[in-house]
Amino acid sequence: MxxxxxxxxxxxxxxxxxxxxxxxxxxxxxxxxxxxxLTEDEYTTLQDLANRADKMADRIHTLESILDAEAPQWRNKV
Missing domain, CATH: 1.20.5 (Single alpha-helices involved in coiled-coils or other helix-helix interfaces)
Structure with missing residues (x-):
C-alpha cells in the first residue's frame, strides 16, 4: 500500500x-x-487586410454584374 x-x-x-x-x-x-x-503593427496589418477585403468584394460584385449581363444563366451552371 x-x-x-x-x-x-x-x-x-x-x-x-x-x-x-x-x-x-x-x-x-x-x-x-x-x-x-493589438500592437500598432498588428492594427496596421488588420486595417490593410480589411481594405483588401473591401476591394475584393467590389471586384467580385463587378464581375458578377458583368457575368449577369453577358451570361444570365452562369449561376445555374455551378
Whole structure:
C-alpha cells in the first residue's frame, strides 16, 4: 500500500515543484498580452487586410454584374 502511495505522490510533487510554476507564469503572461490588445503593427496589418477585403468584394460584385449581363444563366451552371 505504501508503494502505491509513493508512486502517486512522487509525480505529484515533481509536477508541483517544476511544471505548475512554469505553467502559471506562461498562462498569466499570455493573459496579460491578450488584455493589452493589438500592437500598432498588428492594427496596421488588420486595417490593410480589411481594405483588401473591401476591394475584393467590389471586384467580385463587378464581375458578377458583368457575368449577369453577358451570361444570365452562369449561376445555374455551378
Amino acid at each position: 505504501e508503494d502505491v502511495v509513493g508512486i502517486i505522490v512522487a509525480p505529484i510533487i515533481i509536477f508541483m515543484i517544476f511544471v505548475a510554476p512554469i505553467w502559471l507564469i506562461l498562462h498569466y503572461r499570455s493573459k496579460k498580452q491578450m488584455s493589452q490588445g
